Amino acid sequence: MRSRLGWILLVLVNAALAAAAYVVTLPAPDHAIAIDTVLYSADDGSARQVSLPHRSGWGADGAATARYQAVFDLAAMPEARLFVFAGVVNHHPALILNGTPLTDGRRPIWSGPLTNAPVLHELPRTALVTGRNELTVATENAEMAISGLLSPLYIGEEADLLPAYKMRIFSQERLAPMAFGAHLLLSLGILVCYARRPRDPLFAWLAAMIVVSSAASVGLFAGLTPAFAGLRPYCLALLPSVGLLFIGIALAFVGASPPRWFRPLIVALAVTLMAGVAMDILPDPHTLAAFYLAAVVVSITVATIVIAWHAVRGANTEAYFLLSPFFLTAWFMVRDAGVSAGLFDGTVLLSPYMRPILLAAVLALLMHRLVATLDRLDDANETLNQRLAAREAELTALHHEERVKAAHAVRAQERERLTRDLHDGIGGHLVSIIAMAERPGSNTAPIEQAARQALDDLRLVIYSLDLGDRELPLALANFRERLIPQLRRAGVTLDWSMIGLPDVSGVTPGNALAILRILQEAVTNALRHGPATVIAIRGEVTDGKATIIVDNDGAAYAENPTGFGLINMRQRAAQLGGEIRIAPLASGTRVTVLLPIALPDVQTG
CATH class of the missing domain: 2.60.120.260 (Galactose-binding domain-like)
Structure with a gap:
């Protein structure tokens, strides 16, 4: 019901405006x-x-x-x-x-x-x-x-x-330039839009219509002076093409594509008429003017029918909006053509005033499209922000979960490292202390020695916690200072040289302690299974790797498959990206520790 009332109101308004051109007249002078x-x-x-x-x-x-x-x-x-x-x-x-x-x-x-x-x-x-x-x-x-x-x-x-x-x-000489100025400004706006979006068919049709109609207007409105007299027939030859461009605009607005031959027809028609003007083979000006006017009127009438068809059949809101300006433009063109030919009464031609009104309607519709597009962009942006916030919340939760898992893994690795350290160091010393204390008539010297070793091992663990990157030489020097009194009490000579050891990066408390544990285990095995009298420790470069070699003159190496110490040595070296090589010497055993120049960041010791 509302749609029917809208159509009735539209018809009544357009009928009133169309009839006004025949009814409304300017008052005549009195007295x-x-x-x-x-x-x-x-x-x-x-x-x-x-x-x-x-x-x-x-x-x-x-x-x-x-x-x-x-x-x-x-x-x-x-x-x-x-x-x-x-x-x-x-x-x-x-x-x-x-x-x-x-x-x-x-x-x-x-x-x-x-x-x-x-x-x-x-x-x-x-x-x-x-x-x-x-x-x-x-x-x-x-x-x-x-x-x-x-x-x-x-x-x-x-x-x-x-x-x-x-x-x-005012109505004929002032209002006309005002309408022309408005037409000029609106045309400039459309040309700017076309320059920004040249592939848009609607802007292309509008820009073509503005350019061609402006050229034709030179023949319609320019004075018949010698400077323009020669151009006027050529400019007027563009009028039929202007009419066809109205059809293209109407089709573009309703989203329909013209036939493939339509664009070449527009160009061919203009070229043919201008060639006819140049060769002076066209009919007399009066007949030619009648043809031009008829072509424009018929074309814009067809454009109005296209708009009306899509407004009624296709329920196209934009076509409904454009129907009035297209209809009034066609109506006033028919009226002006009849007035110009003397068929209708009238003193003022109204179609030139409809051009800026039609362009204003077109720009208003384009602004409506722009606002609708901006609304869709705002909605899409809001939806995107909501999805982004949801994804950020999800990623934050995942990140928190990963951090919790990483913290648990670090704590588990630290527990494993401390378990090995306590087992290999302090745990073994405490077991020895307890065993010696339980012996009947045991003296205190061995107990004192075991307790001292336990204390040294605890200091080793604590000291490694203060090490930073590239401070492996400092850790080795501290290890040497603690090792000398221990070997001196056991009557063992220490030969120490780290001059050839390259600079090692990636040193952390965990992997520094792992290296010291490997060296400590190598020295302990030399004292326990040797018994060695001389232990030589030196650093060098082997095949691009940092190498620490521990030689002793004790018994030759005999691998014990059940020895927990050697297994720990190999695991620590593997975690650091290195390896352990144990080989017998002519008199004694050699332990070679191969490490990468850049140590990985591991949490195990």
């Missing part, structure tokens, strides 16, 4: 002598009485020139100045009062076949006579595209005629 019957003379010298307004030219009788002789009587010479007023005169009139020329009829610069203008001219007292006065209005119809026009004449004082003159000046 003035009105002349609406004149003697009309054509080219052949024939004369007849005609009523004003009157048209002459191809739409009326084909006259190239027209002379209108008006007669008015003055009972006495008025004290105030008298003026003659014509609401609309086309084709550059010349005024003659009682045989005295008042104007020369020269064409102004900004005038053309579609321009109408009011005339207000003083009647000099020297040319007026008491009694019968003859006023002749002569117009030149040669080279004109439409028929000439003369509205009723009024003779009166300036105060009586000036209001009507000003009103027509």
Whole structure:
């Protein structure tokens, strides 16, 4: 029901606007002598009485020139100045009062076949006579595209005629440049949009229409001066193409694609007509003007039908919005064509005023599309922000879970490392202390030695916690300082040299302690299974790896598959990316520790 009411309202509004062009007229001057019957003379010298307004030219009788002789009587010479007023005169009139020329009829610069203008001219007292006065209005119809026009004449004082003159000046000479300026600004906006989005078919059609119609307007509105006279036929040859471009715009607005031959047809039509102008093979200007007007009217009518069809059948809101400006443009074009040909009464051509209105409607629709697009972008942005927030929350939860798992893994590795350290170091010393203390008659010296070893091992673990990157030499030096008293008490000589050891990076407390544990286990095995008297420890580079070699002169190496110490040594070296090589010597055993120059970050010791 609401849709039907909308259509009824639309039809009523458009019908009212279309009828207004025939009903609404500008008021005539009061207190003035009105002349609406004149003697009309054509080219052949024939004369007849005609009523004003009157048209002459191809739409009326084909006259190239027209002379209108008006007669008015003055009972006495008025004290105030008298003026003659014509609401609309086309084709550059010349005024003659009682045989005295008042104007020369020269064409102004900004005038053309579609321009109408009011005339207000003083009647000099020297040319007026008491009694019968003859006023002749002569117009030149040669080279004109439409028929000439003369509205009723009024003779009166300036105060009586000036209001009507000003009103027509505003509507015909002031409003037209304003409409042209609005059309220019709107066209510039569309051209800017096309420059930013050249692949958009709608902007392409609109830009083409603006360019071609602007070129055609040179022929319609530019003055018939020598500078433009040669260009006018070529410019007017573009008018049929302008009409076809309206069809392309209508199809683009409703989302339909024109046939493949449609674009070449527009170009071919313009080129063919301009070539015909150049070769002078086209019909006479009057017939050609009729063809141009008919082509434009038919094309924009077809465009209006396309818009109406999609508005009704396709429930297209944009087509519904454009239906009124397209319909009114087509209607006023038909009306202006009839007025120009003398078929309809009228003094003002309205279609030029519809162009900026049509472009304004187009821009309003484009702004509607822009706002709708921005709304969709805002909605998409809001949805994206919500999804992003959800993903961030999910990633935060996963990150927290991973951190918890990593913390548990670090604690588990630390427990494993401390378990091995306590087992290999302090645990073994405590077991020895307990065993020696339980022996009957045991002396305290071994117990003291075991307790001292346990204390040294505890210090080793604590000291490794303060080491930083590239401080492996410092850790080895501290290990040497603790090892010398231990070996001296056991009567073992230490030969120590780390000059050849390369700089090792990635040193952390965990892997530094692992290296010291490997060396400690190698020294312990030399003392326990040797027994060795000399232990040599040196650093060097082997195949690009940092190498620490521990030699002793004790018993030759014999691998014990159940020995927990050697297994720990190999595991620690593997965690550091290195390896342990144990080989017998001529007298003794060699333990070689191979480590990468850059140690991995491991948490095990």
